[in-house]
Amino acid sequence: xxxxxxxxxxxxxxxxxxxxxxxxxxxxxxxxxxxxxxxxxxxxxxxxxxxxxxxxxxxxxxxxxxxxxxxxxxxxxxxxxxxxxxxxxxxxxxxxxxxxxxxxxxxxxxxxxxxxxxxxxxxxxxxxxxxxxxxxxxxxxxxxxxxxxxxxxxxxxxxxxxxxxxxxxxxxxxxxxxxxxxxxxxxxxxxxxxxxxxxxxxxxxxxxxxxxxxxxxxxxxxxxxxxxxxxxxxxxxxxxxxxxxxxxxxxxxxxxxxxxxxxxxxxxxxxxxxxxxxxxxxxxxxxxxxxxxxxxxx
Amino acid sequence: xxxxxxxxxxxxxxxxxxxxxxxxxxxxxxxxxxxxxxxxxxxxxxxxxxxxxxxxxxxxxxxxxxxxxxxxxxxxxxxxxxxxxxxxxxxxxxxxxxxxxxxxxxxxxxxxxxxxxxxxxxxxxxxxxxxxxxxxxxxxxxxxxxxxxxxxxxxxxxxxxxxxxxxxxxxxxxxxxxxxxxxxxxxxxxxxxxxxxxxxxxxxxxxxxxxxxxxxxxxxxxxxxxxxxxxxxxxxxxxxxxxxxxxxxxx
Numbered sequence: 001x002x003x004x005x006x007x008x009x010x011x012x013x014x015x016x017x018x019x020x021x022x023x024x025x026x027x028x029x030x031x032x033x034x035x036x037x038x039x040x041x042x043x044x045x046x047x048x049x050x051x052x053x054x055x056x057x058x059x060x061x062x063x064x065x066x067x068x069x070x071x072x073x074x075x076x077x078x079x080x081x082x083x084x085x086x087x088x089x090x091x092x093x094x095x096x097x098x099x100x101x102x103x104x105x106x107x108x109x110x111x112x113x114x115x116x117x118x119x120x121x122x123x124x125x126x127x128x129x130x131x132x133x134x135x136x137x138x139x140x141x142x143x144x145x146x147x148x149x150x151x152x153x154x155x156x157x158x159x160x161x162x163x164x165x166x167x168x169x170x171x172x173x174x175x176x177x178x179x180x181x182x183x184x185x186x187x188x189x190x191x192x193x194x195x196x197x198x199x200x201x202x203x204x205x206x207x208x209x210x211x212x213x214x215x216x217x218x219x220x221x222x223x224x225x226x227x228x229x230x231x232x233x234x235x236x237x238x239x240x241x242x243x244x245x246x247x248x249x250x251x252x253x254x255x256x257x258x259x260x261x262x263x264x265x266x267x268x269x270x271x272x273x274x275x276x277x278x279x280x281x282x283x284x285x286x287x288x289x290x291x292x293x294x295x296x297x298x
Numbered sequence: 299x300x301x302x303x304x305x306x307x308x309x310x311x312x313x314x315x316x317x318x319x320x321x322x323x324x325x326x327x328x329x330x331x332x333x334x335x336x337x338x339x340x341x342x343x344x345x346x347x348x349x350x351x352x353x354x355x356x357x358x359x360x361x362x363x364x365x366x367x368x369x370x371x372x373x374x375x376x377x378x379x380x381x382x383x384x385x386x387x388x389x390x391x392x393x394x395x396x397x398x399x400x401x402x403x404x405x406x407x408x409x410x411x412x413x414x415x416x417x418x419x420x421x422x423x424x425x426x427x428x429x430x431x432x433x434x435x436x437x438x439x440x441x442x443x444x445x446x447x448x449x450x451x452x453x454x455x456x457x458x459x460x461x462x463x464x465x466x467x468x469x470x471x472x473x474x475x476x477x478x479x480x481x482x483x484x485x486x487x488x489x490x491x492x493x494x495x496x497x498x499x500x501x502x503x504x505x506x507x508x509x510x511x512x513x514x515x516x517x518x519x520x521x522x523x524x525x526x527x528x529x530x531x532x533x534x535x536x537x538x539x540x541x542x543x544x545x546x547x548x549x
Contacts, residue, residue: 070480
């Protein structure tokens with residue numbers, strides 16, 4: 001009996017191995033051919049593209065003449081867009097660093113084998129992509145429009161010019177909120193707490209040889225709230241809310257589900273900010289329609 | 299019948315075939331014969347230094363175009379294309395503030411195929427950034443970062459950063475208004491980091507503003523520093539794909 005079982009088992013193993021072999025192709029020619037063709041097609045495509053469109057060469061660099069707007073290369077315009085809404089150190093350095101570390105950490109959090117090797121193969125993956133992309137896109141659009149005080153313009157279009165109530169001035173944009181915190185009689189921050197001088201004994205950069213003098217630190221509380229605390233709360237809080245929402249309605253159950261949701265949301269925000277920064281920002285980095293914009297050449 | 303057992307007379311085609319593919323020269327280069335039998339096809343992959351990054355056999359689903367869209371391979375292809383066009387551009391380009399812009403004009407107007415090479419270099423550079431981003435999306439949505447491939451995902455993230463840096467350092471080289479201000483805006487972002495930002499920015503552009511020192515630094519990083527780093531990480535990336543059993547498969 002034991003021998004029979006062993007024979008049957010080994011036959012099954014051999015059968016499996018044979019089935020796997022039948023599923024396989026030879027790399028030469030089946031893969032090498034595809035690689036060769038795609039290399040050929042892309043070479044041709046880039047030659048044609050390069051014949052059709054010339055790369056730009058503007059006037060010789062002149063440090064005395066700052067163009068308006070001055071823009072980074074397109075793949076950094078997402079960061080430059082963030083820069084308009086928050087503290088420069090946060091937008092230019094901390095957010096990208098944290099984002100890259102978080103992306104690198106994905107496989108160590110989502111370490112199961114589900115959904116591996118096939119496009120969106122876990123149940124409900126498609127709707128999670130759509131949910132993440134939808135929330136990321138429209139959430140960012142709403143926030144950008146709000147920070148550009150577009151809701152005020154809409155209000156004035158309906159109720160006439162200058163009709164925006166002064167008591168709602170804090171709700172115009174992030175900058176207006178900061179000014180309101182800083183100067184308004186109704187500001188919740190007592191006047192003595194708006195600037196907190198910490199002196200020059202905290203940041204002893206002179207000891208490290210970075211600066212000649214230690215940095216004289218004064219904490220600007222309204223600035224801290226508007227430029228740092230609110231953006232960080234939004235950037236951390238909104239994704240968490242989204243995940244909790246998807247979990248409560250039963251769409252996101254596993255870690256893979258949450259990662260699909262979050263990564264899709266991130267991609268949507270990333271592409272949206274890049275597009276807004278590239279095509280919708282004109283003079284003074286104000287919002288413009290692309291057709292009203294001075295042409296942006298990369 | 300007796301006649302059928304006699305070897306057929308060999309035609310001209312067979313003779314030429316023998317002359318080429320069984321010649322000492324062919325054998326000395328490729329070791330195996332023409333890849334028209336499974337054995338020779340596998341040897342063609344296994345005995346070739348460039349092709350042996352591939353396994354000799356591959357699962358049927360992995361050659362489906364819609365599984366990978368060739369995105370990783372095309373990123374590498376663009377890297378090679380950029381190296382070739384970049385080397386050609388280097389013949390005519392001197393990274394000095396006095397000459398750079400003039401050299402660019404010279405490449406565009408006086409060098410045969412110069413404008414074409416410059417265009418190809420630029421569009422391929424943009425293409426590579428896009429391709430690497432798309433490749434990352436493909437890997438994510440096919441769940442190909444899962445164990446045992448976790449670390450290769452990190453190597454991929456490093457390669458994405460290197461791709462951006464390669465493109466960014468190249469952006470300054472034409473020394474026109476676009477490059478100067480794009481790099482000024484970009485490096486100001488670095489400088490905005492708390493405490494360590496300003497010294498980092500100083501090291502990066504070799505001064506307090508983008509000038510001759512920045513041009514030499516960006517050029518050196520662009521043509522040798524980052525390409526070497528990228529090539530190193532690519533080697534690790536490809537080697538690990540192979541060691542981890544090729545593309546991810548559903549369990």
